Amino acid sequence: MHVFQAAEKLNKLLGAIPENLRWLFDAGYTGYTAARGFDKRRKPNKQAVALTTENDSQHFFTRSP
Structure with a gap:
């Protein structure tokens, strides 16, 4: 019952x-998210580090902040 009341108040x-x-x-939010997605595809992730093992396969690990 409380969920329906909250949803009704949010709609109002x-x-x-x-x-x-x-x-x-x-429009502003859509433009912002599109620009962020474009930047993420254009720039490499600075936190991802490629490590090469003995068999030359690459594994990606993310540094913890």
Whole structure:
């Protein structure tokens, strides 16, 4: 019952946001995520380290921060 009340209140809250502001947020967020994805494909991961074993196969490990 509480979940339905929370969902109903959230729908009312989001419904109060003007449509133009919602479109602006959506466009900005979509552009941001697209740019991040493009950068991640273009630049190599600095935290990934390739280690070569005796049989020359590569294993990738991630450094812990």
